[in-house]
Amino acid sequence: MSVLKVSGLTKNFGGLSAVSNVNMEIEQGELIGLIGPNGAGKTTLFNLLTGVYDPSEGTIELNVDGKMTSIGGKKPYVISRLGVSRTFQNIRLFKELTVLDNVRIAMHQSVKTGVIASILRLPCYYKEEEEIKKRAMDLLKTVNLDEHAMDLAKNLPYGKQRRLEIARALATDPKILFLDEPAAGMNPQETAELTQLIHDIKDRFHLTIILIEHDMSLVMSICERIYVLDYGRLIARGNPEQIKTNKRVIEAYLGEDA
Amino acid sequence: MKNWFKRTNLLWLALIVSTYVILNVLISTGIINNVYQTVLLTIGINIILAISLNLIIGITGQFSLGHAGFMIIGAYSCGVVLKLVAGGTIGVLLGMLIGMAISAAVALVVAIPTLRLRGDYLAIATLGFGEIIRIVVLNMEVTNGAAGLILPKAVSWHMVYWAMVICTLVIVNFGISAHGRACISVREDEIAAEAMGINTTQYKILAFVIGAMIASVAGALYAGAFYVIKPEMFTYSKSIDILVLVVFGGMGSITGSFISTVLVSLLNTALQQFSSVRMIVYGLALVVIMVFRPSGLLGRKEFSFDALLKKFDKKKGAAS
Numbered sequence: 001m002s003v004l005k006v007s008g009l010t011k012n013f014g015g016l017s018a019v020s021n022v023n024m025e026i027e028q029g030e031l032i033g034l035i036g037p038n039g040a041g042k043t044t045l046f047n048l049l050t051g052v053y054d055p056s057e058g059t060i061e062l063n064v065d066g067k068m069t070s071i072g073g074k075k076p077y078v079i080s081r082l083g084v085s086r087t088f089q090n091i092r093l094f095k096e097l098t099v100l101d102n103v104r105i106a107m108h109q110s111v112k113t114g115v116i117a118s119i120l121r122l123p124c125y126y127k128e129e130e131e132i133k134k135r136a137m138d139l140l141k142t143v144n145l146d147e148h149a150m151d152l153a154k155n156l157p158y159g160k161q162r163r164l165e166i167a168r169a170l171a172t173d174p175k176i177l178f179l180d181e182p183a184a185g186m187n188p189q190e191t192a193e194l195t196q197l198i199h200d201i202k203d204r205f206h207l208t209i210i211l212i213e214h215d216m217s218l219v220m221s222i223c224e225r226i227y228v229l230d231y232g233r234l235i236a237r238g239n240p241e242q243i244k245t246n247k248r249v250i251e252a253y254l255g256e257d258a
Numbered sequence: 259m260k261n262w263f264k265r266t267n268l269l270w271l272a273l274i275v276s277t278y279v280i281l282n283v284l285i286s287t288g289i290i291n292n293v294y295q296t297v298l299l300t301i302g303i304n305i306i307l308a309i310s311l312n313l314i315i316g317i318t319g320q321f322s323l324g325h326a327g328f329m330i331i332g333a334y335s336c337g338v339v340l341k342l343v344a345g346g347t348i349g350v351l352l353g354m355l356i357g358m359a360i361s362a363a364v365a366l367v368v369a370i371p372t373l374r375l376r377g378d379y380l381a382i383a384t385l386g387f388g389e390i391i392r393i394v395v396l397n398m399e400v401t402n403g404a405a406g407l408i409l410p411k412a413v414s415w416h417m418v419y420w421a422m423v424i425c426t427l428v429i430v431n432f433g434i435s436a437h438g439r440a441c442i443s444v445r446e447d448e449i450a451a452e453a454m455g456i457n458t459t460q461y462k463i464l465a466f467v468i469g470a471m472i473a474s475v476a477g478a479l480y481a482g483a484f485y486v487i488k489p490e491m492f493t494y495s496k497s498i499d500i501l502v503l504v505v506f507g508g509m510g511s512i513t514g515s516f517i518s519t520v521l522v523s524l525l526n527t528a529l530q531q532f533s534s535v536r537m538i539v540y541g542l543a544l545v546v547i548m549v550f551r552p553s554g555l556l557g558r559k560e561f562s563f564d565a566l567l568k569k570f571d572k573k574k575g576a577a578s
Contacts, residue, residue, distance in 0.1 A: 050453060080455035094446035105443045109455040111436040118435035119428050172455050
C-alpha cells in the first residue's frame with residue numbers, strides 16, 4: 001500500500017527549475033534515502049512535500065485513512081495534522097524554550113481543552129496537561145534526553161539538538177517522517193547512535209521514513225531504497241547496491257571523466 | 259479542584275488579598291490621600307494595558323503599535339453608556355462588555371490582513387489603524403468630537419484592583435496553557451511551529467483579539483475613573499507609553515510588566531514637582547535601563563513562588 005505518491009512534481013523559482021518532473025511512490029514502512037550533490041533540490045523537494053512551498057506543477061497524494069488525498073499546496077500545519085512530520089537541515093528548535101516545551105508544543109494538534117476551559121483552569125485542563133507532560137517525557141526517554149527536560153534547547157550540544165528535533169517531530173504523531181540531514185555535524189559515534197535510533201523509532205512508531213543525508217555510510221547501511229536527485233531531476237532509483245554502481249550517479253557526484 | 263489550591267497558588271492568593279487589605283487600610287487612615295489614589299488608579303489601569311500588550315508583543319511576538327486604539331474603543335463605549343444608558347457600576351460594566359465586543363470585532367477585522375505582515379511592517383500598519391480609530395471617534399456625533407465627554411465618576415479603585423487581578427489571571431492562565439505555548443512557538447520560530455501542526459495565523463489572531471479586549475477593559479475603567487475623555491488623550495504616543503512599560507519590564511514577562519508599571523508611575527509622580535526636567539530624567543532612566551538591561555528588568559523570566567519555594571526547601575534540606 002503506498003502512503004505517498006508524487007507525480008510530475010515541479011517547482012520553478014523564476015527561470016530556475018529547482019525540482020522538475022519528479023515521480024515517486026513510497027510504500028508503508030519503507031526507509032527511503034534521498035541523495036544528490038549540493039544544490040540538487042533535495043530540501044526544496046522536502047519543502048514541497050511538507051507544504052512550505054506550493055508546487056508549480058504536478059501532484060502530491062497522501063494516503064489518509066486508506067484514501068489517496070491531494071496535499072499539494074496545502075498549508076504546512078494541515079499537512080502536519082494529516083500525519084507528515086519533519087526535521088530541518090539547519091536545526092529549527094524553539095531555542096529559548098525548554099526541551100520539554102519543545103516537545104509539548106508539537107503535541108498541540110491533540111489538545112482538546114478549549115481556550116476558555118484553559119483560562120478557567122477547569123479539571124479537564126489539568127488532566128490533559130498531565131497527560132501531555134507524561135507523553136512528552138516518554139518521548140524524551142526514547143531519544144535519551146529525559147535528563148535534559150528542563151534545560152533550554154539552545155544549551156544542548158549539537159548532536160542532542162538533532163535528537164530533540166527528531167523527538168519533536170515524533171510528538172506530532174506522524175505516519176511519515178522526513179529527516180533533513182539528521183547526521184550533519186555528528187561524529188562517527190553519534191552517527192552510529194543515530195542509525196540505531198532511526199531503526200528503533202521506525203519500528204516502534206510504525207513509521208515510513210524519508211531522509212536526506214550526505215553521510216553515505218549511513219544511507220547505504222539503513223536505507224532500503226534510494227532516490228538520487230541532480231539539478232532537480234531524479235536520475236536514479238533503486239537499492240543501495242544498484243545505486244553504488246549506477247553510472248549516472250557516479251557521474252553526478254564525480255564528473256563525467258571519473 | 260485540589261489543583262487550584264496548590265502551595266504556590268495559595269501564596270499568590272495571599273499576596274493579592276494582603277495587598278488589597280493593606281491598600282484599603284492605608285486609604286481609610288488617610289496615609290494614601292486623594293492625589294496618591296489617582297496614582298493608584300493610573301497604576302492599575304496601566305498594568306492592564308501593559309500586560310494585554312505583552313500578550314501580543316512579548317508572548318506571541320507580534321509588534322503592535324495600535325494599542326491605544328483599543329483603549330479608546332473601551333473608553334468611549336463606557337463613556338457613551340454612562341452618559342446615555344445607565345450610570346454607576348452597572349453602567350461601567352455594561353459599557354465594558356460593549357467595548358470588549360466592539361474591540362474584538364475590530365481586532366478581528368484588523369488582524370486578518372495585517373498579521374500577515376511581520377516586524378516593522380506590522381508595527382506601521384497597526385500604528386495607522388490606531389490613528390484611524392481615533393479620527394473616527396473624533397468625527398462622530400455621539401462622542402462629542404474633539405471636546406470629548408465629561409463623565410460622572412463611576413469607577414472606584416476597588417473595581418480597578420479586581421479588574422486588574424482578573425485580567426492578569428486571564429492572561430497568565432492563557433499563557434501557560436497549550437494555547438499559550440502555541441503562541442510562544444509563533445514567537446520563537448514560525449516555520450517550525452507551522453511544521454509542527456500549529457495554525458500560526460489563528461494563534462496570532464487569537465492573541466491579538468484577547469489583547470484588544472483586555473485593552474478596552476482598561477479604557478472603560480479609565481473613562482469611569484477620570485471624569486473626562488478626549489480623543490487627543492489616545493494618540494499613538496499613548497501606544498508608545500504602553501510599549502515602553504512592556505519593553506522596560508521585559509517582553510514576555512507578566513510580572514516584569516507589573517514591576518515596570520509601578521516603577522515608571524512612581525517615577526513620574528516623584529518628578530511631577532520638577533516639571534521642567536521631568537521628561538529629561540524620565541528619558542535618561544529609560545536609556546540607562548536599556549543600556550544595563552537590554553532585555554528589560556526581568557527579561558523573559560517570571561517571578562514565581564515555585565522557584566522561591568524550591569530554593570527555600572533546598573536550604574532547609576541542607577540545614578537538617
